[in-house]
Structures are given as structure tokens and as C-alpha cells.
Amino acid sequence: MNERMTFAIGDIHGCFEKLRSLLDVCRSSARDIAHDFLFLGDYVDRGPASDQVICYLMREQASAPSRFRCLMGNHDHMLCRAADPSRTDAELIQWWANGGEETLDAYGVDDPSDLPAEHLTWMRALPLQVRDKHRLFVHAGVRPGLPLEDQSQDDMLWIREPFLSSRLWHGALVVHGHTPTATRSPEVQANHVNLDTGACFGGPLTAAAFGPMQSAPLFFLNSDGLKFELKSRPATRRTPKSFS
Ligand SMILES: [Mn+2]
Numbered sequence: 001m002n003e004r005m006t007f008a009i010g011d012i013h014g015c016f017e018k019l020r021s022l023l024d025v026c027r028s029s030a031r032d033i034a035h036d037f038l039f040l041g042d043y044v045d046r047g048p049a050s051d052q053v054i055c056y057l058m059r060e061q062a063s064a065p066s067r068f069r070c071l072m073g074n075h076d077h078m079l080c081r082a083a084d085p086s087r088t089d090a091e092l093i094q095w096w097a098n099g100g101e102e103t104l105d106a107y108g109v110d111d112p113s114d115l116p117a118e119h120l121t122w123m124r125a126l127p128l129q130v131r132d133k134h135r136l137f138v139h140a141g142v143r144p145g146l147p148l149e150d151q152s153q154d155d156m157l158w159i160r161e162p163f164l165s166s167r168l169w170h171g172a173l174v175v176h177g178h179t180p181t182a183t184r185s186p187e188v189q190a191n192h193v194n195l196d197t198g199a200c201f202g203g204p205l206t207a208a209a210f211g212p213m214q215s216a217p218l219f220f221l222n223s224d225g226l227k228f229e230l231k232s233r234p235a236t237r238r239t240p241k242s243f244s
């Protein structure tokens with residue numbers, strides 16, 4: 001029996017009801033096992049209730065900071081830039097065109113600089129990554145071939161390829177979100193686990209449960225109330241021929 005579990009949770013994007021459902025599912029699944037939550041970023045934009053998501057995460061975190069950790073995603077970072085006095089027009093437009101308009105609607109303001117100051121302060125202070133004994137938790141991924149301590153902010157917030165199809169071992173299991181899976185189920189590989197199941201595009205919000213004894217996820221839970229296991233695919237290169 002694992003004496004402690006960490007639930008890592010993928011991109012929320014303003015889907016507050018799915019967040020509430022998933023946390024209920026996680027808490028009832030953990031029962032009396034000590035557990036903590038680690039969010040992989042992208043709390044805002046696209047979905048309808050970014051304000052409620054941020055309020056909820058801030059309140060829960062304030063009551064138990066070490067058991068409720070939140071990483072920064074590229075959308076959270078874009079919003080911080082769009083709300084900053086030193087923003088450029090390009091930064092404002094980039095955020096607005098990527099779902100920022102829904103965030104303004106949720107907060108009932110016309111300009112991101114009018115968001116509550118404590119929300120912006122909280123968002124600006126979010127870390128880019130968390131390491132544990134077996135894993136690196138990060139929003140988007142890492143640049144293959146570079147040591148984990150040399151990764152850039154830009155890659156940790158934004159990378160897709162060549163990370164997603166890389167079969168290189170990165171020095172830790174990389175647990176990430178950022179790129180919605182086509183299947184709306186998490187993707188498990190030997191070197192990375194993708195937990196973005198497209199909550200804001202009609203998919204569920206998904207959590208992976210990790211224990212201290214093995215790097216791979218113990219099981220998954222989602223906001224539809226499903227509990228399931230997935231094993232990593234064999235660590236071979238994807239080639240069309242292997243399916244013929
Ligand atoms: Mn993202």
C-alpha cells in the first residue's frame with residue numbers, strides 16, 4: 001500500500017464544474033490515504049469560469065500550501081503579460097485571440113489589467129516545474145537532449161514537437177499537459193504522461209495518481225467519475241509500418 005499519493009491534474013481552462021467533480025472523485029478515491037494535488041497549469045481562457053477556477057485554487061492552496069501546488073501554464077503566463085503595464089499590443093492580442101475574451105467575460109472586465117490584483121499576483125508567482133524522486137511535472141514538456149536543469153521557460157510553457165514524439169529518456173518521467181490528446185484519454189509513454197484531455201473542448205478533466213514506489217501512474221480518474229489504468233506503450237519508434 002502506498003502511504004501517500006499525488007494527484008496530477010491537466011489543463012482546466014475555466015472548466016470549474018469539471019474541476020469540482022474531479023476533486024470530489026479524487027478525494028473519495030483516496031479515502032484515508034494521505035494525498036496532495038499538483039496542477040499542471042492553464043487555469044484560465046477558453047472555458048466559461050476562469051474566475052471561479054482561480055478563486056477556488058487560491059483558497060484551497062492558502063489552507064494547505066504544500067498539499068495543493070499549482071504550476072504555470074502558457075495561458076496563465078500570457079494573461080500575466082497581457083495584464084502587465086509593460087505589455088505590447090502583440091502580447092495583448094495574442095492572449096485575447098487564444099481564449100482571453102472568455103476570461104474577461106468571466107471576470108466582467110474589459111481589460112486584463114482590471115483583474116483582481118491578488119489573482120494576478122498569485123498567477124505571476126506560479127512555478128514552472130516541480131521535481132519529485134521519479135518525475136518532472138511541467139506544463140508543456142521539455143526539449144529532448146537538454147539536461148532538465150537547462151530547460152528554457154519558453155519550452156516548459158509551450159513545447160509540442162519534438163518533445164511529444166521523442167522516445168529519449170529525459171532523466172525523469174515528464175508529467176505534462178498543454179497538448180490535448182485526440183482520444184480525450186491521457187497518453188502514457190515510457191518517458192512522458194500527457195494529462196490534457198481537452199476539458200475545454202468537450203473532453204473530461206483528468207487526474208493521474210502517483211505513488212512513491214514506482215514512477216508510472218497507479219491509475220487515472222476523470223471528471224466523469226471513471227477510474228482506469230493505462231500501461232505505457234512499448235518504447236519503440238512510431239512508424240507506419242509497425243501497423244501494417
Ligand atoms: Mn497550454
